[in-house]
Amino acid sequence: MELQQIGLQHPAANLVRDIQHNRTGIPRRTFVAEGLFENNIVLESGVAVETFLWCPEAAYSDESRTRAEQLADRAKRAYRVSEKTLARLAERPNPDGLVTIARLPDWDPAEFTFGTDALVLVTDALEIPGNLGTLLRTMDACAADCLVLTNRRTRMTHPKVLRSSQGMSIKVPSLDFDEVGDAIAWLRRNEFRVYLADTDDSVNYRKPDYRGRTALVVGSERFGISRPWYDAGFARVGIPMLGSADSLNVSVSASVLLYEARARKNGW
Amino acid sequence: MELQQIGLQHPAANLVRDIQHNRTGIPRRTFVAEGLFENNIVLESGVAVETFLWCPEAAYSDESRTRAEQLADRAKRAYRVSEKTLARLAERPNPDGLVTIARLPDWDPAEFTFGTDALVLVTDALEIPGNLGTLLRTMDACAADCLVLTNRRTRMTHPKVLRSSQGMSIKVPSLDFDEVGDAIAWLRRNEFRVYLADTDDSVNYRKPDYRGRTALVVGSERFGISRPWYDAGFARVGIPMLGSADSLNVSVSASVLLYEARARKNGW
Structure with a gap:
């Protein structure tokens, strides 16, 4: 998977941090999923994936790599991040190299x-x-x-x-x-x-x-x-x-x- | 009520902070109660009160002053603390001037x-x-x-x-x-x-x-x-x-x- 590498100053990284800190001005119903467990639910549930951030160096299982391919397919935009950037974006210590920005459905x-x-x-x-x-x-x-x-x-x-x-x-x-x-x-x-x-x-x-x-x-x-x-x-x-x-x-x-x-x- | 004023370096203040930060070496079953709500329970329940810290300047009700008298009576040791010291010892923003070190019963x-x-x-x-x-x-x-x-x-x-x-x-x-x-x-x-x-x-x-x-x-x-x-x-x-x-x-x-x-x- 060939993805453009981005750093902390990229708008996608900024948005992840804005969501994690519950700042104002976040697009409607937009959330961040970290790690295998949450991203498996994202994949199962069919919510819209806006952005996928992938850090292969932080993936410790084959499952992470499989899910990364699926998330990259589903995402409107996908980027690669360094381990250092990942650590600054994720809340949990081991997010399996996977961070996505996704959007809850607008249930009517x-x-x-x-x-x-x-x-x-x-x-x-x-x-x-x-x-x-x-x-x-x-x-x-x-x-x-x-x-x-x-x-x-x-x-x-x-x-x-x-x-x-x-x-x-x-x-x-x-x-x-x-x-x-x-x-x-x-x-x-x-x-x-x-x-x-x-x-x-x-x-x-x-x-x-x-x-x-x-x-x-x-x-x-x-x-x-x-x-x-x-x-x-x-x-x-x-x-x-x-x-x-x-x-x-x-x-x-x-x-x-x-x-x-x-x-x-x-x-x- | 005439109480000796103590500062942050006093052993009683140190013990409050050790308990608040869940450090090791705390005497058995010893906890910190802050504010009216928790100290009312301390008074009702009859647990042993080791130390009472009182900051009259931070008491905003007559009830706090009444409870302070009762806590000082019950406590083995009672001291006065400044508002600044109180703010460093209490976890909640408005502890009504009341901080106690108390001990849960040893139920057998x-x-x-x-x-x-x-x-x-x-x-x-x-x-x-x-x-x-x-x-x-x-x-x-x-x-x-x-x-x-x-x-x-x-x-x-x-x-x-x-x-x-x-x-x-x-x-x-x-x-x-x-x-x-x-x-x-x-x-x-x-x-x-x-x-x-x-x-x-x-x-x-x-x-x-x-x-x-x-x-x-x-x-x-x-x-x-x-x-x-x-x-x-x-x-x-x-x-x-x-x-x-x-x-x-x-x-x-x-x-x-x-x-x-x-x-x-x-x-x-």
């Missing part, structure tokens, strides 16, 4: 279709990328249909979302609504039964009816779910807090609720 | 008693302090009796454990066994039904009998549960993985299992 709410038993998670104003990533990992595991973001505070393409989701942010479809009202209208149009996760004035999470289409809503780490969700009059479900703390980590509570819904839907 | 397995319906979590070789902390927060919330550590890789007193547990590492009793065999013998002596969390060759986690005393075992993020636990012949319970990833975050999977056991014990 209007074209999204659901089965009769669909399961959706809504995160309203969630702030911490690691929590979002952990949730995406659970969503993949329990076969949730999609993530809906309202009052978005963290990018789906944040490097920590990709890392903590173990690459599942590439696979789990995510829909971003500018207005809570639009998300509510869309859920209603699709005949979802919506439950707000809240420990106050709520029904024990084991009791509700999880048949049909279910949407679970969780809120921000500090402030919970925003007012418009409550104003819509949806039921509240709560995980009992039996100790001295008044809440669970949000990725834990959402995971407990997601698996409860999944278990009930599947008759476990 | 031999003296630990359980109800007929006890719930225990065992973490075997868990590596990431944030995962341990998140788990402790869930353990408080679901009223688990205690945490058992085997093949311990991270300190209960690591600052990240305290932060991510929201102070629950102070409240949830934890027992540390040097040998897995000793933990197994102790669980058997106390008539626990032990389940290993594993996705391979396991029973769906909704199926087992969670009556009586239940111990759930989770393993390290990379390698799972160590061999001696399997050799003991305990049953395996698994959370079905329906997507492309082969595991959940360990604090998520343990939380799903803990709440399943709690729900079944409590008849939810």
